[in-house]
Amino acid sequence: MGAPVAAPPAAAPSPGGSPAHHGKAAVEGSATWRLTDRIGLAICWALGLLFCAIAVAIVVYLLVQGLKFLKPSMLVTPASAGFTQSESGGFSDALFGTLIVAVMGISLALPIGVGIAVWLVEYGRPAGLARLTESTIEAIAGIPSIVLALFGTVIFSSTALGFLSRTSGGVVFGRSFFAASTMLSLVALPLIVASTREGLGSIPRHVREASYAVGKTKAATTRRILLPASRPQIATGAMLGLGRIIGDTAIIVVLLGATQNFAPVGGAFPFNYLRGAGTTLTNFVYEASPTGNLNQPQKAYAAAFVLLLLVLALNAAVDVVHRRARKVGTWSS
Amino acid sequence: MELVTPPPPPIRRLELEDPNAARQVASPAHDENGATPAPGGFTGARRSIGAPQFSIRRMEIDDVSVSYSNREAVKAVSLPVRQGEVLAMIGPSGCGKTTLLRSLNRLTELTSTATLRGRILLDDVDITLIEPTLLRRRVTMVFQQPNPFPMSVFDNIAYVLREQGSRRQRKKSLEPRVHSALDRAGLFEEVKDNLDHPALKLSGGQQQRLCIARALAAEPEVLLLDEPCSALDPQSTQVIEDLIVKLRDDVAVVIVTHNLQQAYRIADHVAFMYLGELVEYNSATALFGSPREQRTQEYVSGAFG
Numbered sequence: 272m273g274a275p276v277a278a279p280p281a282a283a284p285s286p287g288g289s290p291a292h293h294g295k296a297a298v299e300g301s302a303t304w305r306l307t308d309r310i311g312l313a314i315c316w317a318l319g320l321l322f323c324a325i326a327v328a329i330v331v332y333l334l335v336q337g338l339k340f341l342k343p344s345m346l347v348t349p350a351s352a353g354f355t356q357s358e359s360g361g362f363s364d365a366l367f368g369t370l371i372v373a374v375m376g377i378s379l380a381l382p383i384g385v386g387i388a389v390w391l392v393e394y395g396r397p398a399g400l401a402r403l404t405e406s407t408i409e410a411i412a413g414i415p416s417i418v419l420a421l422f423g424t425v426i427f428s429s430t431a432l433g434f435l436s437r438t439s440g441g442v443v444f445g446r447s448f449f450a451a452s453t454m455l456s457l458v459a460l461p462l463i464v465a466s467t468r469e470g471l472g473s474i475p476r477h478v479r480e481a482s483y484a485v486g487k488t489k490a491a492t493t494r495r496i497l498l499p500a501s502r503p504q505i506a507t508g509a510m511l512g513l514g515r516i517i518g519d520t521a522i523i524v525v526l527l528g529a530t531q532n533f534a535p536v537g538g539a540f541p542f543n544y545l546r547g548a549g550t551t552l553t554n555f556v557y558e559a560s561p562t563g564n565l566n567q568p569q570k571a572y573a574a575a576f577v578l579l580l581l582v583l584a585l586n587a588a589v590d591v592v593h594r595r596a597r598k599v600g601t602w603s604s
Numbered sequence: 605m606e607l608v609t610p611p612p613p614p615i616r617r618l619e620l621e622d623p624n625a626a627r628q629v630a631s632p633a634h635d636e637n638g639a640t641p642a643p644g645g646f647t648g649a650r651r652s653i654g655a656p657q658f659s660i661r662r663m664e665i666d667d668v669s670v671s672y673s674n675r676e677a678v679k680a681v682s683l684p685v686r687q688g689e690v691l692a693m694i695g696p697s698g699c700g701k702t703t704l705l706r707s708l709n710r711l712t713e714l715t716s717t718a719t720l721r722g723r724i725l726l727d728d729v730d731i732t733l734i735e736p737t738l739l740r741r742r743v744t745m746v747f748q749q750p751n752p753f754p755m756s757v758f759d760n761i762a763y764v765l766r767e768q769g770s771r772r773q774r775k776k777s778l779e780p781r782v783h784s785a786l787d788r789a790g791l792f793e794e795v796k797d798n799l800d801h802p803a804l805k806l807s808g809g810q811q812q813r814l815c816i817a818r819a820l821a822a823e824p825e826v827l828l829l830d831e832p833c834s835a836l837d838p839q840s841t842q843v844i845e846d847l848i849v850k851l852r853d854d855v856a857v858v859i860v861t862h863n864l865q866q867a868y869r870i871a872d873h874v875a876f877m878y879l880g881e882l883v884e885y886n887s888a889t890a891l892f893g894s895p896r897e898q899r900t901q902e903y904v905s906g907a908f909g
Binding site: 475477478480481482483484485486487488490491494495496499500596598599600601602603 | 709711714737738739740741744745747748749750751753754755763764768769802803804805808815818819821822828835
């Protein structure tokens, strides 16, 4: 490297005009850095660009393939048996299945997760139990979902929970939307707890005290001040959790039965479906991919594309929440 | 290869702008109030507060000690708190003035290690006998950092007026009380067209006045201010000081400050605390002009602290 390396800057900073510490003007050029630092910076840049490239590649590839193979009819036709891809219907059951487990899973995980986080951050007593809960949740976060699925079969095959799935001759099948959604909510729970704790933890203590200092109880403060202020982080956690729920395959295969269609059992309308087996988009993609039983790769691409759109929509929704929160502003530290 | 690193820019310590200087430029009209300059390093300071019209004893701090675990932060302090007067607590950092202030509305109880001995009376009733949420509506507090709640200007006040977490009582019925609270804090004229705007988008000084309005909305008997101007610029500081002076007839005002000039400008009585002890309690002119205690003399003349 023979490049002439920065001499002391020609214009020494004038003693009075110290540069502004905020804003764009303060960005420091790397021209004066040591060589190793500049190489490090270059590597960071390259890696950042690489990840962008990977993400763009995935989205563009799926977009192209998806648009090529996706037909609107696939979204409303259930899968059916057939010899060719044109005969085997679409994946409406899988799409609805994904929506069902997403809604059920998150509506279990969100209140429980936020509740646990509020208790840990705002109350935290008895301290021993709080610590135990913390490590339990971390443990759940580390358990592979296939293990959760296996555990779920034990629970949901018990006679006591027979009303949640198909039962015949005293044998509880233990495979249903109820079973899958419950275990999927465990997958989402640690993410929601973590991000809610982060949100609550970022609220300065004096803000809570300001609410107590006008005679508000802890409960009122949590409901009206702390939770609304943590909304962006809670939304992020819910989004990450939802992403995990709709992306999970192991629990679907083991606990939802992974049929290609809804398999309703007896009972009143929504419950007959929820107690029965079904499928989701991830499972459909797996089965339709060249390694699966259906072997209809074009539909795999189409379904994967729909899955991707769902995830992108979630991202956009969280973005909206964050943008609204920025409009409300935050406390100067 | 030798790499030449440019010399670091010279570190320049900016003199903190004396809020007093700004005050003199901004409002020479203050000269008539207590124009006699006090000795003891207070030649430049102006009193912006006249003699109290009346004084009613609201709170009585009686031999109060507060300790955190084993460390005693406040040692056997006795003080009166009167409506019609501004009481300033001064002293170096860590002298226990904020702890004492927070014990007046039992905020110290939120710290599990804190224990309090002695008695604090509010209108002759021991505050430990008053339900904390009730007490904290009668003795409200404004903090060092402006901390409006992340909602609209209107809702910040309405939150105080409503029952706990309830959303009951519609906007319309709360409007007069919200407006009057904002008005008492001198903020109404500035925000009346923007009551729906998020409170955290106001300027720092406006945020702090909103916090005062919030504290006043509960119709308290005592208003506690914990260094309310330390995060603000001189202009906002002056606006808030003027407001505090105006408020003293409606509520008993207790302000903690480590800005001696500020205490001199706006307080009727000053309590000087040092290492948890109450060293001297006297009228502001006496404490700054002719302190009885050696330590007070040294502190107000800038010998330490």
